[in-house]
Amino acid sequence: MTIGVKKVSLQRTTRDQIFLPAILEGLLTTARHFFKNTMTKGMGDVDTIRYGEPGVDPKSYYPERFRGVHRLMFRDDGSVRCVACMCCSTVCPARCIYIVAEDREDNNEKGPATFVIDELKCVVCGLCVEACPCDAIRMDTRTHMTPTEAREDAVLRKVDLMSRGGPSVAVQGGLGADYRADAPAADPRFVGR
Ligand code: SF4
Ligand code: SF4
Known part of the structure; x- marks a missing residue:
């Protein structure tokens, strides 16, 4: 034909x-x-977000699924959950995630020796979060990227991403699509929100 x-x-x-x-x-x-x-x-009465006005907490206007600055989550032992599978960096349309893998000392898994995100290149699509098979990377910090004067200040390294991180209730291997529903109770950063 x-x-x-x-x-x-x-x-x-x-x-x-x-x-x-x-x-x-x-x-x-x-x-x-x-x-x-x-x-x-x-x-x-204008239907818009009143950001930064005196007496108004702008974060109270953020929707549940607001995508903020990235963070890397922890396992129970405090180590990073990331297994350096490269799913996030592969799916990232902005190519702004850079990972160098290394062997973990205690088992046969890998982990990230280097994990860097250039927040100025990021288009905030959230695909990296969706692609991650072990709930290692999230954008639920509810914080905007801090304005920077130098480009390099917007490049977040593993230590920066982990400083925003917290324990994850997800179990390696997965508990199904609803495992994030318990996150507010498990993560003290979100208690009361
Ligand atoms: S939110 Fe999108 S553009 Fe930003 S790092 Fe994740 S996949 Fe890349
Ligand atoms: S953050 Fe998730 S998707 Fe990205 S390399 Fe680590 S385990 Fe893989």
């Missing part, structure tokens, strides 16, 4: 080529929303 190729041409009208009508249309839409939100509803 032969598969044919149908050529189509992009038809642009004069109106499209001028761009001005589209720009004006966008400005009018923006202006309409601005006046609707500020004049008819009043600033206090």
Whole structure:
């Protein structure tokens, strides 16, 4: 069977080529929303996140599945859960995870000798968290990346990622899709949230 190729041409009208009508249309839409939100509803009723206003805890507005700065989780013995399988660095579309594997001393597993994430390259997609087979990496810190002046300050190393980490209730091998549901009780960082 032969598969044919149908050529189509992009038809642009004069109106499209001028761009001005589209720009004006966008400005009018923006202006309409601005006046609707500020004049008819009043600033206090605008449906948006009030970040950093006095007396307002911005973190209280974060949704449950907010993706914050990465952290590396621990096992019961305090060692990092990561087994350097490279799933996260392989799936990462921004290619901003760098891992060097090493043998663990106590068993046949591997672990990360180096684990680095360049947060300025990260597109906050969360795929690394989804790909991890042992709940070693999370983005549930509920903290934004701290603004930095130098690029190298946004490169988080294993020690930085582990300093944000905590114990994981996940069991190696997995307890099923709901194992994270118990995390708030097990991790003191989230008690009361
Ligand atoms: S959140 Fe996405 S872009 Fe960022 S490190 Fe994970 S996989 Fe890469
Ligand atoms: S964080 Fe998870 S996915 Fe990434 S290398 Fe470690 S075990 Fe594998």
